Amino acid sequence: MTFRLSTASLIALALLAAAGANAPSSAAESHDHGAHGAAAPSTIGASIAPAGGLKIGEPATFTLSLAAEDGKPITLADLKVAHTEKVHLLIVDPSLTDYHHAHPKPGAAPGAYTFAITPGKAGEYKVFADLLPVATDKQEYAATGFAVVGTPAPVEKIANRKTTVAGHGFEWAFEGGPPVAGQPRKARLTVTGPDGKPFAGLEPIMGAFAHLVGFSADRAEIAHIHPLGQEPRSAAERAGPTLEFQTQFAAAGYHKLFAQVQIGGKSVFAPFGVEVAPAGSATAAPAKPTSAAPAAGHGQQHGRDEPVAIPATIAEILAAADRRVAAIDRAIAGGGLAKVHAEAFAARDLLAALPQKVAGLNPEEAKALDAAIGRVRQQAGLLDKFGDAGDAAQTRAVLARFKKEIAGIRQQVEGKPSR
Secondary structure (H helix, E strand, O other): OOEEOOOOOOEOOEEEOOOOOOOOOOOOOOOOOOOOOOOOOOOEEEEEEEOOOOOOOOOEEEEEEEEEOOOOEOOHHHEOOEOOEOOEEEEEOOOOOOEEEEOOEEOOOOOEEEEEEOOOOOEEEEEEEEEOEOOOOOOEEEEEEEEEOOOOOOOOOOOOOEEEEOOEEEEEEEOOOOOEOOOEEEEEEEEEOOOOOEOOOEEOEOOEOOEEEEEEOOOOOEEEEOEOOOOOOOOOOOEOOEEEEEEEEOOOEEEEEEEEEEEOOEEEEEEEEEEEEOOOOOOOOOOOOOOOOOOOOOOOOOOOOOOOOOOOOHHHHHHHHHHHHHHHHHHHHHOOHHHHHHHHHHHHHHHHOHHHHEOOOOHHHHHHHHHHHHHHHHHHHHHHHHHHHOOHHHHHHHHHHHHHHHHHHHHHHOOOOEO
């Protein structure tokens, strides 16, 4: 299985260092960490092959293959180090409960990498390779997957603020009320020890005090972020009990977050379920401008002038997407290519909401719709790329494919009841 991601826009998250007495407190230096929510369009394709049959609870070895668009194998020489590794694999099952963060090693063939995990659930796992190519110097995701025998469990959309893992308590809290799509919210992760007291012993892990990975409910979008401020300079430094985050979710709906820290030399993953309210909902507070910028070498982060409101019905969503496409046509005709990215991403976000709105889809129809929306995401990324470059011809060509995909989606969902 091979496919590409155009962008990873689940969360525009910047992690503000909030360390204990032994940790650096400066937030002036950003290095290569921070928001990965605006990853560049993928230039690398990924495929994966297990060494044998996959069963729940049985250790399994995999070969990951990475290749450029022209088929050239991607070796370690083609990648830069990001947080102590050249390849980070972010792996999650369909229920969003079995999450793994792995680092594969080069295999026998160029572009081949091996790793091992023990899958704990049934169904189609998604694997996101988090990469920093030398050629682009921009962080991107190459996505693939593998299937484990059995009937997959559905996503249990349970929002939780507290969890206990390895005897330690983890609490997640937003300031200013629940998160709203398109609006910044400060959040805090507070850690307590087995004795119930504040815990200030978070150890450096992969060059940071924490790694936060988030997935949308459909696993179509992902974010992987690290602390801002100075990174730990030695293995002896410690942080805690509180880590502060500046969060901004691009889309409404359920999201699953995994906070990875290291305690006593072992990785600990604290899961949180977050329900993001639609833009313009009653919980919304006035949005405040944010000055957070993407880290150097991790691509350009486009702000959106105003959040995209998701209409209530299928017909209204399609009509709103059509208006965005018409705006792209006008931008190309009038030479206003700088406006293309906002309209393309707005159309993408509207269409990405359809799986949650359409009732009565059978499994094959749902799979086909997800695949079509995945292609729309890819083309939105290309519209962004060529629009920013001022390339009207390429933008027009991609827009034609964009329209074709939207027409196909319209055929799939028109006449279906809205949830």
